[in-house]
Amino acid sequence: MKSLPVRQFGFLTWVALCVATSAAFANPQTKAPAASGAKVAQTGSANPTFLKAIGNPNAPITMEVFGDFQCPACRGFFEGTTKQVIDDYVIPGKVYLIHRDFPLDMHPYARQAARLANAAAEFGQFEAIERALYDHQDEWSAKGNIDDVIASNFPPAQFKKFQAFESQHISEINASIERDRAMGMQRNVNQTPTVYITAHGKTEALPGGGVDYKLLKSYFDYLLRQ
Amino acid sequence: MATTAIPSETSPRAAAWPGALLVMGRVALGLIFLYAAYAKLHFEGEWHLRDYHFFFAMAIDSYKMLPISAVQIMARVLPWFELALGGLLIAGVAVRWIGSITSGLLLVFIGAMTRAKILGLEINCGCFGNNEKLGTATLIRDSSLLVLALAVTVGAFLVTKRQDKVSS
Numbered sequence: 001m002k003s004l005p006v007r008q009f010g011f012l013t014w015v016a017l018c019v020a021t022s023a024a025f026a027n028p029q030t031k032a033p034a035a036s037g038a039k040v041a042q043t044g045s046a047n048p049t050f051l052k053a054i055g056n057p058n059a060p061i062t063m064e065v066f067g068d069f070q071c072p073a074c075r076g077f078f079e080g081t082t083k084q085v086i087d088d089y090v091i092p093g094k095v096y097l098i099h100r101d102f103p104l105d106m107h108p109y110a111r112q113a114a115r116l117a118n119a120a121a122e123f124g125q126f127e128a129i130e131r132a133l134y135d136h137q138d139e140w141s142a143k144g145n146i147d148d149v150i151a152s153n154f155p156p157a158q159f160k161k162f163q164a165f166e167s168q169h170i171s172e173i174n175a176s177i178e179r180d181r182a183m184g185m186q187r188n189v190n191q192t193p194t195v196y197i198t199a200h201g202k203t204e205a206l207p208g209g210g211v212d213y214k215l216l217k218s219y220f221d222y223l224l225r226q
Numbered sequence: 227m228a229t230t231a232i233p234s235e236t237s238p239r240a241a242a243w244p245g246a247l248l249v250m251g252r253v254a255l256g257l258i259f260l261y262a263a264y265a266k267l268h269f270e271g272e273w274h275l276r277d278y279h280f281f282f283a284m285a286i287d288s289y290k291m292l293p294i295s296a297v298q299i300m301a302r303v304l305p306w307f308e309l310a311l312g313g314l315l316i317a318g319v320a321v322r323w324i325g326s327i328t329s330g331l332l333l334v335f336i337g338a339m340t341r342a343k344i345l346g347l348e349i350n351c352g353c354f355g356n357n358e359k360l361g362t363a364t365l366i367r368d369s370s371l372l373v374l375a376l377a378v379t380v381g382a383f384l385v386t387k388r389q390d391k392v393s394s
Contacts, residue, residue, distance in 0.1 A: 073348060190359060191348055204270060207285040207356045209349045214294050215287055219280040 050176035052099040052121045052130075055090040061223055062198040064098045066184045069114060069133045070107035070141050074193045077210035078134040084213045086127070089220055099130065101180040102192050109144040111177060116146060118173045119166035123158070199223040244388075248381040249318070255328065255374050256315030263309035265355040278305065285352030289338050290345075307331075315378070322386060325379030332372040339365050 063085065067074040082097070089095035101118070103110035113133050120129035132153040133146075140149040151159045166173060187196070191208040198204075200223070206216075267278050274281070283301035287294065311331070314324045335353070342349060342360055351360040358364065 188357065190357075204281070205356065207281065207288055207350045207352065208359070209288050209347070211284045212287050212294065215280065215284050215297070218298075219277075219284075222277060222280065 050118050050121065050173065052101075052117060052126045053097060054086060054127050055096040056093040057096050059090075059093050059096040060199060061089070061094060061220060062096045062098065064100055064196040064198070066100045066102040066180070066187075066189045066192060066194040066196075068102055068104045068107055068110045068192040069117065069130075070110040070137065071104060071192045072137070073191075073210055075134045075137045077193045078130070081211060081213040081216060083131075085216065085220075088217070094224060095220065099126070100184060101177045102184045102189055102194070103177065103181070104192060107141075109141060109146060111174075112144060113140070113146055114177050115166050115170070115173050116150065116162060118176055119162045119169070122165055122169075123161060125154070125158070125162070128153070129162075197223070200226060244381060244385055248321070248378060248385055251374055251378040251381065252315045252318065252321055252325070255371070255378055256312045258371060259308045259312030259315065259328070261312075262354055263305045263312060266305040266308075269355050281356055282352065285350055285356055288347065288349040288352070289342050290347065291338060291341070321382040322379060325375060325382050329372060329375040329379050332368060332375050336365065336368050336372060339368065 065077075065082065067078075085095060086097065090097050099117075101114040103114050117126065117129050117133060120126060129150070132150050133140075136149050136153075140146045147159075147163065154162070184194070187194075187205070189208075193210050194208045195206040195211060196203055197206060197219070266282050267274060269281075279298070279301040282305065283297050286292065286301055286304075287297045292300065311324060311328050314320065315328065339351065339360060343362075343365065347360070349360050350356055351358045351364045353364060353368065
């Protein structure tokens with residue numbers, strides 16, 4: 001009679017262990033996406049995904065932005081539109097926001113910035129590094145002193161982890177950037193930022209060069225009403 | 227002695243030429259306007275009759291010329307206006323006035339495009355769909371369309387004037 005509760009307890013413990021193990025090994029950004037300010041992994045994943053995303057992957061709308069961290073139009077789009085999209089749609093779980101690297105050859109430090117962003121993303125800090133890179137674009141884009149400018153936005157120990165991860169995984173990060181670029185070329189991206197919206201199983205390209213927040217909001221609201 | 231058959235000013239064959247050219251010009255212009263409207267309503271392989279205005283509004287707004295409310299109205303109306311202009315040009319209805327309106331509209335487009343070029347805006351034209359970058363080629367194309375529209379308008383006025391003379 002006593003063996004039944006013991007067996008149940010054992011079974012429950014086994015289930016709990018399985019859940020805990022899978023949660024511990026899952027990529028924090030894909031399984032438990034970091035909405036604004038949410039804390040995720042403190043150390044880089046053993047199997048980096050280089051997914052630079054914010055929000056709930058199961059959100060009804062997915063917004064992909066092909067961007068270049070050194071491009072002034074991308075900064076304008078981030079400051080004027082993306083920040084509000086994060087507040088109004090990503091945090092409430094209505095939009096899943098994905099950044100795709102599309103560094104342009106005309107911007108000599110765009111790849112360097114993209115590498116740092118990829119490294120920070122592996123520590124769940126993509127949103128923070130994106131904000132820092134765009135907010136301080138003027139300061140680093142002239143001389144390429146990205147680390148000097150961006151370091152002050154993070155605790156020193158954390159920023160060192162980004163740098164270490166970047167140097168240890170540089171070839172994988174470069175390959176990831178190239179994958180994003182190839183995806184953009186395949187979709188005929190010819191300028192940055194270029195935005196794709198996926199909803200109800202359909203993907204639409206928005207006119208290149210950025211979109212005003214009010215217009216994007218009216219489109220999102222229309223899609224959410226469908 | 228054989229004489230060369232030079233059509234005189236009053237020969238019916240010579241008189242028919244301006245009219246035929248006018249028909250060709252207005253039909254060509256009308257078809258281009260119909261295509262411009264079609265490209266705004268049908269893209270990515272399907273009709274967008276319910277949501278075309280979102281995409282077109284974004285394209286218009288990239289010119290940074292109008293307030294958002296005006297942009298939204300223009301985005302809803304312009305494709306249908308282009309469709310009407312194209313249809314009326316092909317049908318040959320009130321060609322003088324439709325030609326004048328078409329020329330005016332093209333002038334506005336060219337003005338907006340020139341301003342965007344001067345400001346260095348890296349944007350899409352929005353003329354025939356969403357994926358065409360604004361550049362010198364698009365400016366030359368729209369200028370050629372303006373020349374055609376002006377020719378159709380002036381031609382329509384001249385033909386009407388000649389017909390009035392003949393009838394009086």
